[in-house]
Amino acid sequence: MSTVDTTRARRGRMGRIGTAAGVHAVLLGYTLIAIFPVLIVVMNSFKNRRGIFTEPLALPGPETFSAEGYATVLTEGNFLLYYGNSLIVTVVSLFLILLLGAMAAHALSEYRFKLNALLSIYMILGIMVPIRLGTVAILQLMVDLNLVNTLISLILVYTAQGLPIAVFILTEFMRTLSRDIKDCARVDGLSEYRIFFEVVVPLIRPVLATVAVFSMIPIWNDLWFPLILASSDATKTVTLGVQQFIGQYTVNWSAVLASLSIAILPVLVLYAIFSRQLISGITAGAVKG
Amino acid sequence: MAQLVLNDVRKRFGKTEVIHGVDLEVKDGEFVVFVGPSGCGKSTLLRMIAGLEEVSGGDVIIGDERMNEIAPSDRGIAMVFQSYALYPHKDVYGNMAFALRHAGEDKKVIDERVRKAADILGLEPLLKRRPKELSGGQRQRVAIGRAIVRDPAIFLFDEPLSNLDAALRVQMRVEILRLHQQLKTTMVYVTHDQVEAMTLADRIVVLRDGRIEQVGTPLELYHHPQNQFVAGFIGSPKMNFLPARSEGGSGRVTVPGSDPIDVPVKGSPDVSDLTLGIRPEHVGIVPPDQGTITGEVMVAERLGGETYLHVDLGADDPFVVKADGSAAQKSGERIGLRFPPEALHLFAKDGAAFEHRERHSLIA
Numbered sequence: 187m188s189t190v191d192t193t194r195a196r197r198g199r200m201g202r203i204g205t206a207a208g209v210h211a212v213l214l215g216y217t218l219i220a221i222f223p224v225l226i227v228v229m230n231s232f233k234n235r236r237g238i239f240t241e242p243l244a245l246p247g248p249e250t251f252s253a254e255g256y257a258t259v260l261t262e263g264n265f266l267l268y269y270g271n272s273l274i275v276t277v278v279s280l281f282l283i284l285l286l287g288a289m290a291a292h293a294l295s296e297y298r299f300k301l302n303a304l305l306s307i308y309m310i311l312g313i314m315v316p317i318r319l320g321t322v323a324i325l326q327l328m329v330d331l332n333l334v335n336t337l338i339s340l341i342l343v344y345t346a347q348g349l350p351i352a353v354f355i356l357t358e359f360m361r362t363l364s365r366d367i368k369d370c371a372r373v374d375g376l377s378e379y380r381i382f383f384e385v386v387v388p389l390i391r392p393v394l395a396t397v398a399v400f401s402m403i404p405i406w407n408d409l410w411f412p413l414i415l416a417s418s419d420a421t422k423t424v425t426l427g428v429q430q431f432i433g434q435y436t437v438n439w440s441a442v443l444a445s446l447s448i449a450i451l452p453v454l455v456l457y458a459i460f461s462r463q464l465i466s467g468i469t470a471g472a473v474k475g
Numbered sequence: 476m477a478q479l480v481l482n483d484v485r486k487r488f489g490k491t492e493v494i495h496g497v498d499l500e501v502k503d504g505e506f507v508v509f510v511g512p513s514g515c516g517k518s519t520l521l522r523m524i525a526g527l528e529e530v531s532g533g534d535v536i537i538g539d540e541r542m543n544e545i546a547p548s549d550r551g552i553a554m555v556f557q558s559y560a561l562y563p564h565k566d567v568y569g570n571m572a573f574a575l576r577h578a579g580e581d582k583k584v585i586d587e588r589v590r591k592a593a594d595i596l597g598l599e600p601l602l603k604r605r606p607k608e609l610s611g612g613q614r615q616r617v618a619i620g621r622a623i624v625r626d627p628a629i630f631l632f633d634e635p636l637s638n639l640d641a642a643l644r645v646q647m648r649v650e651i652l653r654l655h656q657q658l659k660t661t662m663v664y665v666t667h668d669q670v671e672a673m674t675l676a677d678r679i680v681v682l683r684d685g686r687i688e689q690v691g692t693p694l695e696l697y698h699h700p701q702n703q704f705v706a707g708f709i710g711s712p713k714m715n716f717l718p719a720r721s722e723g724g725s726g727r728v729t730v731p732g733s734d735p736i737d738v739p740v741k742g743s744p745d746v747s748d749l750t751l752g753i754r755p756e757h758v759g760i761v762p763p764d765q766g767t768i769t770g771e772v773m774v775a776e777r778l779g780g781e782t783y784l785h786v787d788l789g790a791d792d793p794f795v796v797k798a799d800g801s802a803a804q805k806s807g808e809r810i811g812l813r814f815p816p817e818a819l820h821l822f823a824k825d826g827a828a829f830e831h832r833e834r835h836s837l838i839a
Contacts, residue, residue: 364560366633367556369525371562373526373527373549373554374573374625375574375577420726
């Protein structure tokens, strides 16, 4: 009897290990595929032109090593300015998306009012219709508002682009928050704004971080709207700025790859900041359980 | 310290009315328990007193002031919630001090009051802990402490013990009772558990479908329920009900298969559709030939100290008799049952109880 049980237990354990190994193999494979192009970019950014073309897959060696790409990027052109532009646009848009999105979500999940359901559906429509379809109208609007070639135009567009999904996700999450804790704050005499900032926001921090991470990437990487709305030299973003090294006849690959490598950095930093918030558990113990 | 008056209070959600005009007076220092099945509106009523739910009609008066449009924080109330509702990002001290800090109270006063409340509830060693590091009972104690710190005129409890396990519930129940004796503050307490209601309340308010069924002391409700709903709701196991027929008025009735039974009620219920009620603990067990009615024991539930006999009297529901723990009756055995007249209740077809001729000796 006991031998049968242990055999079965062992088989079960082996099975579990097998499954885990399978899962990890798939994940590892996916990781390699995802990291490979980034690795190539970073590797080749440290090579000279010959090194890039003769052996694109080799690590930079004593003969091929060169930082000329970085030198070009940091001295020629206004790369630091573009970098700053990207950073301003991304951070400000992200801040607006999170602030306005969370406030809208709070209103939709907390208050009973007419048009509540209609507004929610309106937001979902915003997820389904890509904002680029409205490019022409947006351009006309920005021209009329005298906002062409300003960072504000980009910030406005990205905020609009990020809001629907942010509102949708945050609303769904906020519906699961305990009503008691907000009522308790009301009995304690907090205004509705302070309830939002002092009680609700601390509770939704992990979700805010999630929304921040996936709102951030498309904004940072976007080429379309900078090209259309803010292509002047003073307002170029990194993705647009890189184009200056891509000439009609020659492409300065070292510089392109160097600027791309640098462009990865802030995303990594922001991700590191947000992912610390992603570790939830802060709400554990707030309510029963 | 304050009294609470509800004056024809109503609540509508859209077109549906869920509270249909409640009138109630809670005296200063009284412990009143709202009890009723889920969905009866007891929590809604409490939230209306707190100001968390708008009042659709009538007046909510605390002290001498009409509070309908006053914000919750200005009503002089403190509320303890079922889910504790502690702020997870603040420690115990921070949770208890929060309302006072927000009100701009002096730091020294805050500290004094928090420490005093912590002392009452035995929370001093936990002041620096976060809510997630506390057990359920400790969390509920912090929630109560947070209410005490505000020094309210009225405490409101919304099913505060429902999330605790049975042993802890008994312990916290005693603690809340002790707290009331110590603070002598008006308390309104909502629960669906009639044992909590019986043990805690000065007066119980039984609610059903947004209406008050009866208000009275626990023993009043137990001995003199005004209708069949209250009779069935108060007491555990619940009261047995048997269909009865009047035999010439003046309280003499028969139930199917029984000798005539005299129920000492006022008036002369001379209708056929009556219901006879008797609590399991009041039924006497006698040999079959001496009983008012006889039946077969279907199940004997032995709890050690007592035994519940489920007896088949031919009705749909089994008739429950509470017997001694050492009762020898076994399932399949025929037994006779005797009903002491003063423990009998008689209800009309609409559920209204016929009043007893004499009040129970414990009730003035």
